[in-house]
Amino acid sequence: MKLPGHDAIARQADEHLVTGRVKLPKRVVERPLWQVAKRLLMALLVLVGTAFIVYFDREGYGDNSDDSVDLLDAFYYATVTLSTTGYGDITPVSDGARLINILVVTPLRVVFLIILVGTTLEVLTERTREEWRLNRWRSNLRDHTVVVGFGTKGRSAIQTVCATGLKKDQVVIVDPSGKVIEAATAEGFVGVIGDATRSDVLLRAEVQKARQIIIATQRDDTAVLVALTARQLNRAAKIVAAVREEENAPLLRQSGADSVITSASAAGRLLGLSVLSPSAGMVMEDLIQQGTGLDIVERPVIKAEVGLGARETGDLVVSVVRGHRVLGYDDPAIGKLQSTDRLITIVRASPRSASAPDTRQLPRE
Structure with a gap:
């Protein structure tokens, strides 16, 4: 049997995203733009509130330029005060204005800085937090299930296994398509983007610690290469694979698969049974x-x-x-x-x- 699809699949993986990248299930979070907009709105509200506090108590402030504080001066003072610039041209001179600065304006300055610095720190620490989640996931992962290919066959197989109580965090999906992995992570599975015939991709899926491996690729030649690579990395795991053509089943078993399902012939047998006995075909479909x-x-x-x-x-x-x-x-x-x-x-x-x-x-x- 020829194996022409290996290079093509590798190129396909590179076109979507970095090969071998692990994607954990996404947490339900707000969109980044909305997060930034919300924090800017909060900072603006703090600024406006501070400006009006100063304006209402404007008699207690002194301006070096004209000895009076209007609304523009109040906003100017709030801006330079909250940003800790403090030019000193507008200052509180009365005891009441100074008391308000101590009890109100200073806490607002702290809140303003927390909002701005918090946004910056969140952006800077996002990658670190994701790396920490990934390392924790790797250290806790044991006896999991690796599914290579998340098409119709792969989805049906994992739905059947999960129906018996297997948790989604114990399933790792490997597929060369970034869009497919996005769909898998949206459903709560961990995804690895890349060509599963490559050992480095399977190692990112922690296949060496897996209990069972389901191979549901679109091509028989790819399934053979995946089985060879997976068996080399994990001698004890149970490997179940699907092939289209029955003549390729023996080769897949020789490559390390414990069980091989011939999808084309199985569908053909069901069709033939339904023709001979529609009732028997209905029972088989029910099973x-x-x-x-x-x-x-x-x-x-x-x-x-x-x-x-x-x-x-x-x-x-x-x-x-x-x-x-x-x-x-x-x-x-x-x-x-x-x-x-x-x-x-x-x-x-x-x-x-x-x-x-x-x-x-x-x-x-």
Whole structure:
């Protein structure tokens, strides 16, 4: 199989944003322009308030130029006073004016400086704060899920996994498109912009500490390269990948994928089944749809089921997972259920079954 898409994807990543850049979910904050406008308005209100305080007590002030203080002089005095310039040409001369300067004008000067300096410090410290958030995220991230590709397949896969209780802060999306990562962070996921076939990009997603990796790229050749790179960085993670063509599935398994889903052939089989039996096709589609009708789940054997046969449980058991083997419900090797077995069952979808403890939703094809 040819691998022509590697360079093109790398160029695409560079066109959007810096490759490998990590983007944390955005906090709900005001727009920067509105923040600046609001602070300028606050500073202006403080200035106007100070000017009117001086003007109403103008008899207590002296002006070196004409011995009188009008409204313009009041604004001039408020400006040079709040900015701590203080030329000294207009000064409080009465005891009342000086007392007002001590109790009112000086606190207003402090407020004015806090507003201006606070705006400057916020701009200067924004990058530091973001770096601190990023470092804290890296130090706390363990056993997370990395999703390569946030298209239709990637979104559906992560929705299915998150429906079982996986938190969004335990999911990292990797995609070469900046717009896609913007959409992912808007939904609460952490995003990494870049080509996932490059090890430095996957390392920024902390793939070496991931528990599971979902590869849902648009091209089969890209999926193979991603699987090779991910397996090299993490020998223990479970890698599940999707391919379009069934002939590429063996190559993807050789590249390190534990499970390979052939999207084109799966859709074709569903189409054929719907033609032969519309009812059977409807049931299969119901199983594929998350959270509606019927769902297929994997759960542990409960204490009351130990020693029973697979058909003697209260649920509709389709397979038994014993060790690394998946046995059909009618396989004689099952015998009696053991406490270490896990059951793959079909259940009626409900909010309770989707979030129940010790229940894991199976990835959908």
